Amino acid sequence: MIELQDINRNFPVGEETVHALRDINLHIDAGEYISIMGPSGSGKSTLLNILGLLDRPDSGEYRFNGRAVNSLDEEQQARMRREHIGFVFQFFHLIPRLSAAENVALPLTLAGVEPKIRNQKTEAAMTALGIADRARHRPDQLSGGQRQRVAIARAMITKPQLILADEPTGNLDRAYGEDVADALEGLNRQGITLIVVTHDPLLGDRAQRRIQMEDGRIVADRAGENEQLSKHV
Amino acid sequence: MIKPANTFRYALRALTSHRSRTLLMLLAMAIGVGAVVILTALGEGARLYVLNQFSALGSHMVIILPGHSETKGAAPPLLGQTPRDLTIDDALALYQSHAIRRVAPLVVGAAPVSWQAREREVTIMGTTTAMQEVRELTLARGKFITTDDPHRGEAVAVIGHKLRQELFGNRQALGEWLRIGEYRFRVVGELAQQGQTLGADISDIVIIPVASAQALFNTESLFRILIQAKGRDSIPQAVTAAERIITERHEGKNDITVITQDSILSTFDRIFTALTMAVGGIAAISLAVAGILIMNVMLVAISQRTAEIGLLKALGAPGLEITVLFLAEAGLLSLSSGLAGLLVGTAGSYLLDRAFTDFSVSAPLWASAGGLSVALLTGLVLGYLPARRAARLDPVEALTGRR
Helix, strand or coil: CEEEEEEEEEEEECCEEEEEEEEEEEEECCCCEEEEECCCCCCHHHHHHHHCCCCCCCEEEEEECCEECCCCCHHHHHHHHHHHEEEECCCCCCCCCCCHHHHHHHHHHHHCCCHHHHHHHHHHHHHHCCCHHHCCCCHHHCCHHHHHHHHHHHHHCCCCCEEEEECCCCCCCHHHHHHHHHHHHHHHHCCCEEEEECCCHHHHCCCCEEEEEECCEEEEEEECCCCCCCCCC | CCCHHHHHHHHHHHHHCCHHHHHHHHHHHHHHHHHHHHHHHHHHHHHHHHHHHHHCCCCCEEEEEECCCCCCCCCCCCCCCCCCCCCHHHHHHHHHCCCEEEEEEEEEEEEEEEECCEEEEEEEEEECCHHHHHCCCCEEEECCCCCCCCCCCCCEEEECHHHHHHHHCCCCCCCCEEEECCEEEEEEEEECCCCCECCECCCCEEEEEHHHHHHHHCCCCCCEEEEEECCHHHHHHHHHHHHHHHHHHCCCCCCEEEEEHHHHHHHHHHHHHHHHHHHHHHHHHHHHHHHHHHHHHHHHHHHHCHHHHHHHHHCCCCHHHHHHHHHHHHHHHHHHHHHHHHHHHHHHHHHHHHHCCCCCCCCCHHHHHHHHHHHHHHHHHHHHHHHHHHHCCCHHHHHHCCC
8 A cells, every 4th residue: 555665854954964764665555553663863753744745755756555646746645635644643633622523523524524424424433432422522621532532533534544643642641542552453453554653662562563763764674473464355 | 625604613713712812803903994984974974064054055046256267166266367357237237147036246355343332353245135035144123235226335234143242232233323444334234143154154244235345345346246046947047148248248258257056065075075085095094004913913823823734734624725714714803893893983973973963974885885895805815825824834844843
């Protein structure tokens, strides 16, 4: 599903250039559950941003479902995000003045989906994540774990092929973190490709495939030793 | 693409979540629109007041002035070739026209008027009997001056109401002798209280025969000739006839200006409309200022909501949609404040209207509609730039607040 070839990304920092990504080559099949780990500054967030079409590589090729995406313009990339990709962020990024349900429904509202269908899907998504009873609450009335689950519901409501999670438990304590990890894995079991960037080894080790990054390069790419890779067909 | 109703709700929610900021902006623009409405209402009221006053002057009236001016209704030129004097005979000649019912020659000046020990500097109006009808004057006591032969001036006078009070108090005025300049005149009549017309106080005045006034002021020429046409429809004929007759008498020179009440009315109409527009225009400047305020606030709001914008981009909202969302906020703000201003302005005009009884204060439709449209347009035009800025933010920068 995803093919990265010789991806490079550099940032000017003051007078120097930081090589955030160096010659990244990566192949990801649909339905995989991948974690990307590494020390801060290793380039894992940058990689995630490029995978999510939020950022463009300086060189190299990115193919999504066989299609070269780095040549697409801003509008076309937005469309790909809209149709195929969902995001979960460390700091949740919920809109504070909207209720939980309105936050979950946001992608559908932006797409102009009919209110009836929109409400149905919102309720289904929130129920699946066990937060249906919090529908009318504002984000500031929810716990960290609940907020993240709202964000996850939002990410999955458009039935994306790919979900990218950047430090999803980074802002949560252990108990909530477990809930969130379970919720994400539940989505993966439905066939959604899941890529999680994290510095928490306990979260990272849950993934079937673990990629280690250092200094802009992939230094390790291991599949689970004790379990078979199970690709969803 | 997002539905309009949802765009509206999104914008509305964004505005209500920052109540005090939104209210201040609302206030700024509402003041602008309100000012436009009230000021144009006052201007319009002044215009109607003046027009009404002029209508009270006496209908079917035509005025002849010495000196020709290009545009009817304007003042005769102070410089330029010396026009021939208008004479009493010129005035009498106008009776040749069937369209003209009455002619009243007019000489005006100021002179000291005294009786016994009291003296006042007063306006003296020299005219004929016809003036009473032409100006629709009513007498409280006595009779109007009679001028069987306008060329001969009797020593009779009619005094205005206020002058009568000032000179005679409660005493009998009829039959008394006034001293005007070097001459003496006997009071034969007193004007009733006419009320003010155009601020000209016809109550502080002395009316004497035209020939007497000419002697008093040592002049052969007339200040004006007032004509009363037979009827409203006769006015154009009266105008042409007057021009023809006088031009003939003045050796073919059309050195007079003929003013009809209509031309006066239309001049004042133009003046006051221009005044009202100018005043309204100045008030509209405050609208532009308010629009700039909105732009500024939108820029600030956007810089505070970069994470939200980053989220919208991550969700794949097209740039156009983001622009529309923020533009809708600016538009909603300016529309609601325009309406608020309209409300305040209309209410204010209503109160002023009640306060001034014979002065109607009501904003013309073009001013209210114009003010509202300018408010809306300003908000949208000046809100566009910040909205586009939002759409152009880099998603990663917006989300993380840094690279």
